[in-house]
Amino acid sequence: MSHRLRVNPIACEAHGMCAELLPERITLDEWGYPLLDGRPVDDRLIEHARRAAQACPTFALLLERERADDSVVSHIRSGR
Amino acid sequence: MSAAQASYARRTQPSQPAGLPRLLAGIADHAAMTLPRHQVMHGPLPHARRGRGHGPGWSAGRLDLVEEIARAGLRGRGGAAFSTAAKMRAVAASRGRAAVVRGRPVVLINAAEGEPASRKDRTLGRALPHLVLDGGELAASALGAGELIVGVCESARACADGLAMAIAERASAHGAPPTRLLIVPDRFVSGQETALVNHASGGPAAPTFAPPMPFQRGVAGRPTLVVNAETAAHVALIARHGARWFRELGTPEQPGSALVTLSGPVAHPGVFEVALGESLPALIGAAGGLTESPRAVLLGGYGGSWVDAEHLCDLRLAEEHLRPYGASLGAGVVLVLSDGACPVAETARLAGWLAAESAGQCGPCVHGLDAIAASLREIVAGTAREGPRRVARLAELARGRGACRHPDGAARMALSAIEVFARELADHAEHGPCERCRRPPELPLPSR
Numbered sequence: 012m013s014h015r016l017r018v019n020p021i022a023c024e025a026h027g028m029c030a031e032l033l034p035e036r037i038t039l040d041e042w043g044y045p046l047l048d049g050r051p052v053d054d055r056l057i058e059h060a061r062r063a064a065q066a067c068p069t070f071a072l073l074l075e076r077e078r079a080d081d082s083v084v085s086h087i088r089s090g091r
Numbered sequence: 092m093s094a095a096q097a098s099y100a101r102r103t104q105p106s107q108p109a110g111l112p113r114l115l116a117g118i119a120d121h122a123a124m125t126l127p128r129h130q131v132m133h134g135p136l137p138h139a140r141r142g143r144g145h146g147p148g149w150s151a152g153r154l155d156l157v158e159e160i161a162r163a164g165l166r167g168r169g170g171a172a173f174s175t176a177a178k179m180r181a182v183a184a185s186r187g188r189a190a191v192v193r194g195r196p197v198v199l200i201n202a203a204e205g206e207p208a209s210r211k212d213r214t215l216g217r218a219l220p221h222l223v224l225d226g227g228e229l230a231a232s233a234l235g236a237g238e239l240i241v242g243v244c245e246s247a248r249a250c251a252d253g254l255a256m257a258i259a260e261r262a263s264a265h266g267a268p269p270t271r272l273l274i275v276p277d278r279f280v281s282g283q284e285t286a287l288v289n290h291a292s293g294g295p296a297a298p299t300f301a302p303p304m305p306f307q308r309g310v311a312g313r314p315t316l317v318v319n320a321e322t323a324a325h326v327a328l329i330a331r332h333g334a335r336w337f338r339e340l341g342t343p344e345q346p347g348s349a350l351v352t353l354s355g356p357v358a359h360p361g362v363f364e365v366a367l368g369e370s371l372p373a374l375i376g377a378a379g380g381l382t383e384s385p386r387a388v389l390l391g392g393y394g395g396s397w398v399d400a401e402h403l404c405d406l407r408l409a410e411e412h413l414r415p416y417g418a419s420l421g422a423g424v425v426l427v428l429s430d431g432a433c434p435v436a437e438t439a440r441l442a443g444w445l446a447a448e449s450a451g452q453c454g455p456c457v458h459g460l461d462a463i464a465a466s467l468r469e470i471v472a473g474t475a476r477e478g479p480r481r482v483a484r485l486a487e488l489a490r491g492r493g494a495c496r497h498p499d500g501a502a503r504m505a506l507s508a509i510e511v512f513a514r515e516l517a518d519h520a521e522h523g524p525c526e527r528c529r530r531p532p533e534l535p536l537p538s539r
Binding site: 019020021022023024025040041042043044046 | 298299300452453454455456458459488492493494
């Protein structure tokens with residue numbers, strides 16, 4: 012089962028813990044907000060990713076299992 | 092009503108192609124079309140004659156409407172141009188899954204036109220409310236929805252009045268679904284889907300984090316179809332005349348007609364109905380032609396794309412024709428910028444306005460849009476150290492990183508500006524503010 016990271020930009024307050032704990036997938040922009048590289052999180056990184064999500068003080072980092080109907084969601088979000 | 096307001100209701104000119112107007116047929120400047128007159132103009136609602144088995148359009152079962160809309164190829168007219176049938180199917184699927192837990196679906200018509208350069212939805216609500224409500228009622232019936240909500244901006248009073256009158260007329264005339272108006276604050280982001288859903292659920296008119304999408308969990312947790320007012324009006328006509336009729340106008344990718352708000356230095360700015368794929372010169376001709384020579388055209392909206400006026404004669408109004416120019420028709424906004432205005436100063440002011448219109452919820456939008464505007468102001472003043480490269484980098488940083496599409500639009504506008512106005516940007520970097528910078532602003536930016 013593949014996992015993916017997502018940031019809730021409304022909840023995120025740029026604490027930056029996530030980039031500290033998961034530099035393989037997350038960097039910070041010039042204001043301290045996380046930039047996700049968009050790649051799926053494989054087994055090798057899953058524990059680190061979980062820890063990063065748990066460490067976020069505002070619970071803004073989400074680690075989600077990829078679901079079957081996600082294609083519809085991303086399709087609609089991209090507006091096409 | 093002033094001449095300027097009246098001109099917004101100007102209907103298509105006799106010189107336009109056959110088959111038009113469709114939506115704007117019978118539009119009047121002074122009052123909303125009443126229900127009896129609307130029924131004479133368009134005929135009764137198709138489901139009222141369901142079972143008698145006649146008519147070229149939709150006349151049989153409930154889900155047939157979705158099929159007919161799919162065959163028509165109707166795409167949303169709120170800006171994203173997403174397939175309306177796919178959206179309806181998504182709501183229907185969520186309904187099947189969650190009906191017991193979350194209750195019957197909701198249909199939410201989006202006439203909350205937060206975009207200052209667009210007047211089409213408020214024109215429909217003011218003058219042709221029954222066409223909009225027909226579409227909402229048909230969708231509600233096809234999806235088994237228990238409620239119909241129409242979102243309108245606070246300042247669009249004539250639109251709210253037209254719709255309120257029509258809702259009252261329909262309640263007494265036949266079994267319309269429970270329908271209510273939702274008045275939203277005059278903010279650019281008020282018309283974002285999740286902001287409307289949030290407000291309709293009793294929250295602020297600010298975007299929320301999605302997914303879950305409105306079709307999964309919308310108003311009060313119920314699966315919600317959010318559909319633009321013009322899209323709803325097209326549904327009303329597709330249900331009556333069928334998909335084949337709808338496709339008699341338009342392009343293969345974007346069939347049908349569309350409402351376009353044309354503004355800037357043209358003789359008669361206003362809302363026009365065009366066949367999708369219509370040429371921009373033909374539209375400008377229908378508006379009485381240009382009154383000043385143009386520098387560029389802003390397409391899609393304030394969060395749209397600038398296109399150099401040198402391409403003006405080649406532009407056709409449909410997504411597939413505009414894509415090569417990096418542009419999109421968006422919510423049907425076409426704004427001409429005159430050659431007399433400073434495009435750099437106009438862009439800087441617009442970027443500042445868009446930054447101020449951020450809901451202020453997401454860091455990359457708050458900081459990114461402010462920084463884009465500040466960079467552009469420095470370019471205008473001739474004090475920028477990095478210039479357009481910094482704007483481009485900031486735009487990339489802002490894009491796609493908010494809960495709604497507001498930062499994407501602001502980034503798109505800024506990126507297109509640095510490309511199209513490269514010459515003027517370089518001039519400002521070298522010489523500072525130009526003669527034209529001192530002219531009064533040309534793009535109308537509402538103070539809020």
